Amino acid sequence: MIMKKFILRLYVVSLLLALVTVSCTKDFDEINTDPNKPPKFSTPYLLTSFQEFMTDNYYDEWFGGRFSYIYAQYWSQMSYTDESRYLNRENTINSWWNYCYAGRDIDPPDGEYNGGGIIDLIEIIRLNTDEETRDDAALLGGANVNQIAVARILKAFSLQIMTDTWGDIPYTEAFQGAENPLPVYTSQSVIYGDLLNELDEAQQQIDETAAAVSGDIIYGGDMAKWKKFANSLRLRVAMRMSKVPAGSLPSGVSSINAVINDAVADGVFESNADNAVLKYLGLVPNNHPLNENAKTRSDFAISEPFVALLNSYADPRVNFYGALPADTSIHEVTGFPYGLTRIGATALNDNTFSRVDGTGPDPTGNFSGVYAPDAPAVLMDYAEVCFILSEANSYDQTEYENGITASCEFWGVDEADITTYLASVPAALAQTVAEQKYIALYVQNNQGWCEWRRTGYPVLGLPEGGIMEPGLTEIPRRMYYPFDEETNNTANWSAACQAQGWGDTDLLDDRVWWDVE
Numbered sequence: 001m002i003m004k005k006f007i008l009r010l011y012v013v014s015l016l017l018a019l020v021t022v023s024c025t026k027d028f029d030e031i032n033t034d035p036n037k038p039p040k041f042s043t044p045y046l047l048t049s050f051q052e053f054m055t056d057n058y059y060d061e062w063f064g065g066r067f068s069y070i071y072a073q074y075w076s077q078m079s080y081t082d083e084s085r086y087l088n089r090e091n092t093i094n095s096w097w098n099y100c101y102a103g104r105d106i107d108p109p110d111g112e113y114n115g116g117g118i119i120d121l122i123e124i125i126r127l128n129t130d131e132e133t134r135d136d137a138a139l140l141g142g143a144n145v146n147q148i149a150v151a152r153i154l155k156a157f158s159l160q161i162m163t164d165t166w167g168d169i170p171y172t173e174a175f176q177g178a179e180n181p182l183p184v185y186t187s188q189s190v191i192y193g194d195l196l197n198e199l200d201e202a203q204q205q206i207d208e209t210a211a212a213v214s215g216d217i218i219y220g221g222d223m224a225k226w227k228k229f230a231n232s233l234r235l236r237v238a239m240r241m242s243k244v245p246a247g248s249l250p251s252g253v254s255s256i257n258a259v260i261n262d263a264v265a266d267g268v269f270e271s272n273a274d275n276a277v278l279k280y281l282g283l284v285p286n287n288h289p290l291n292e293n294a295k296t297r298s299d300f301a302i303s304e305p306f307v308a309l310l311n312s313y314a315d316p317r318v319n320f321y322g323a324l325p326a327d328t329s330i331h332e333v334t335g336f337p338y339g340l341t342r343i344g345a346t347a348l349n350d351n352t353f354s355r356v357d358g359t360g361p362d363p364t365g366n367f368s369g370v371y372a373p374d375a376p377a378v379l380m381d382y383a384e385v386c387f388i389l390s391e392a393n394s395y396d397q398t399e400y401e402n403g404i405t406a407s408c409e410f411w412g413v414d415e416a417d418i419t420t421y422l423a424s425v426p427a428a429l430a431q432t433v434a435e436q437k438y439i440a441l442y443v444q445n446n447q448g449w450c451e452w453r454r455t456g457y458p459v460l461g462l463p464e465g466g467i468m469e470p471g472l473t474e475i476p477r478r479m480y481y482p483f484d485e486e487t488n489n490t491a492n493w494s495a496a497c498q499a500q501g502w503g504d505t506d507l508l509d510d511r512v513w514w515d516v517e
Contacts, residue, residue, distance in 0.1 A: 043127055043141035044215025046120040047150065049103075051217050052286075053116025054158060055278045055377035057099050058446065060289035062092055065300055068445035071476055072438075072452060073460050075356060076303040076336040079346055084339045086469045086476055086508055094482040100162050101174065118158055121151040122175050143210035146223055150213050152202040153230045156195045157379060160237060163191050164450050165479050167512040168496045182489045185496035188513035193250025195237050196259060203230035203266060218278050218379070227267060229276045232380055234263035235388045236447075240454060242391075243516040260392045268385050272410050275381040282374035290356075291373040300356045307335030307354070309435065309458050316421055320411040321442055323357035323369070326350075339463020370443060378443050383407040387437035390428055400428035400436065407440035431457050453477055453515050469508060476508035477515055 057063055066083040069075040077084045103117030127137040128144040128151075141147050163169050171191050173183035203226075212221030219225045238259040241249060253259060269275065280288045293299075302322035310318040310333075322333040327349075336353040337345075357369040369375065386403030390396045401422055408418045426432045434457035441448035452460065460475055462468070485493045486506065497503065502510045511517070 042215075043124050043137050043147055044213075046115065046124050047141070047147075047213065047215040048217055049115045050117070050120040050154065051278060053099075053103060054154070055379075056289050057096070057116070058161065059377045059443075061293040061297075061299070063096055064445055065290065065293070066092070067096075067479070068449050069300070072445050072449035073303050073305050073338055073475075074442055074445055074448060075300045075306075076338045076340075077299055077345065078301050078336055078348075078350060078353070079299060079342065081340055081342050081345050085341070085463050085467060086472055088469075088479075090483045093479065094484050096479075097166075097482040097485070100158060118155055119175060121155045121158075124148070124151040138211070141215065142213040142221065143207055145205050145207050146210060146213050146226075149202040149205040149223075149230075150216065150226055152198050152205075153226060153233065156198045156202070156230075156237075157233060159191065160195055160233075160240075161446055163188050164240070164512065165446070166481055167478055167500055167510070170492075182492060184492045185499070187499065189244075189248065189250050192237060192241060192514070193252060196234060196250070196253065199230045199234045199237070200262075200266075203227045203234075206230075218276055225274055225276075228269055228274050229380065231263040231266045232268045232274075232276075232385050235260055235268060235385060235392075236380065238263070239388045239391065240450065241514050243454065244514050245516075257392060260388070264389070269380075269382040272382050272406055275410070276379035277381070278377040278379070280374050280377070282372070287373035288371075288375040288377070291371050291375065294371045298350075298355060301336035301350075301353050302333065302356055303338045304335035305338055305458075305460060307333055310439065313425060313435075313439075314421070315439065316413045316417045317408060317411055317439065317442075320413070321356075321370070322354040325352050325354055327352045337464045338461075339468075340465060341467060344465060376443070380444070381406070381410065381440075383410065383440040384437065384444070384447070387433055387440065390433050391430075395428040395430065395433055397428045400433055403440060404436055407436075430455070434458075472508055474509050477511045478508065480506045480508055480510075 058068075065075065066077075067088075070077065070083045071086075082089070099117060101117050102119050103115045124137075124141075125148050127133045128141075128147045134144050137147065138144050159169075159171065163171075168185040168187050169191070170183035171186035171194070173180050173186075176183065206223050206227045208223045208227070212223050214221065219229075238253075238256050241253075242256055246255065249255075280286055280291075284292070307318065307322065310321070318333050322335070324330065324332070325334050330352060333354045334352060336348070340348075355371075357371045383403045383406040386399045386406060390399035390403065393399065404422060404425065405418055408421065413421075425436070434451065434455040438448050438451055438458055441451060452458070462475065481493060481496075493506070494504070497506050497510075500510065500513070
């Protein structure tokens with residue numbers, strides 16, 4: 001019986017590794033199930049599976065808490081401080097990479113395919129395109145064109161996070177399974193050009209008069225909102241390239257403003273009602289992953305640098321982003337020093353510092369604080385759109401204030417306090433727009449880190465007295481590639497490092513294509 005379970009597990013591991021873009025080539029010809037696609041599921045199941053797992057993965061204690069929140073310096077670690085000193089765990093990086101491509105449970109405990117990776121979106125597109133399956137797919141999941149469009153939008157959203165995290169990644173040769181287990185890496189400039197094309201074509205493909213998609217737990221099948229989301233993502237992709245020299249922009253992109261103007265003309269977010277948000281139900285297993293982690297651990301505090309930035313603006317969101325310390329004699333949110341050694345962090349009196357939580361709730365009753373079981377996973381919001389439009393239009397004051405207002409309203413700040421705050425904030429300039437955008441991106445932590453890399457604001461310092469990864473002299477500009485890539489896809493990994501100007505290195509302070517000094 002034990003041997004039987006072992007053989008089953010070995011088979012499933014081999015199958016799922018074939019779905020991932022990196023694998024060793026041994027015994028691929030012995031796999032009987034098609035490695036290019038997962039077992040057949042209904043398209044609504046695949047869509048729900050991807051949406052939930054995607055948010056669980058990007059906003060959990062690892063990719064979110066111990067990576068993005070930490071690298072952006074929104075949070076500090078209070079005991080196990082390795083990640084805040086940029087000492088990463090190899091197995092975690094391997095897992096992130098695999099999860100993004102192939103989904104959860106590379107080694108499933110139940111012997112079943114559980115899905116959730118981009119491969120699910122590829123399968124949705126295939127089932128809605130193949131003449132043999134498209135009618136059945138439409139019967140279960142809504143109009144073929146709408147299902148394909150939603151899958152393309154989510155695919156673009158996820159792949160931008162991946163390429164912004166690592167740089168060049170397998171893209172044009174990805175998702176080919178056993179046919180190409182060692183894919184080459186595609187340059188980030190080519191990926192960015194394709195992301196813009198995918199989003200533009202997807203929003204044009206949407207047919208609001210046809211049957212809406214089923215299994216959609218982000219917009220409930222509202223195709224008009226999916227169209228706005230696609231166009232708003234075009235703004236994000238375009239603005240991320242703002243410092244790239246005109247001659248180095250992707251093929252077909254004449255200027256950043258041309259892309260932005262075209263996206264706005266097609267329709268972007270107009271209020272918080274358009275926000276792309278997955279709203280957790282608040283009950284296991286559908287509660288926010290950070291809430292589940294907080295039930296047994298207390299690893300994170302709001303960081304001292306972030307609190308200092310909020311206080312420099314007298315920002316009312318500080319009480320929504322961090323809880324009051326357990327020491328009741330302290331009546332204000334107090335940030336924890338960033339990047340201490342483990343000994344230095346544990347020596348401090350934890351009761352005098354603010355954990356990660358908030359006082360909420362917001363007026364819609366969606367959540368109360370970052371650690372709430374029903375806290376939202378925000379993919380993109382109206383505030384970000386406003387800040388992009390402010391920057392694109394020579395730091396337009398109205399869009400700047402709209403962005404601040406939208407963020408404050410989302411968090412439930414009183415209207416009177418918002419009015420007072422707007423009267424006190426400095427005018428819209430490069431630094432103030434960037435800092436307000438960074439503040440608003442708090443729960444979109446990966447985007448906050450990306451924007452800090454792009455703009456240089458806010459000014460962040462190195463860890464306090466901490467010992468960083470050997471050889472590192474600055475805050476990380478990217479995540480290094482998984483060790484499995486260096487080991488199993490060595491030639492293409494090495495070629496990618498060389499192509500990006502890093503030589504033989506694969507380091508945290510190497511810069512991705514759009515991160516121009």
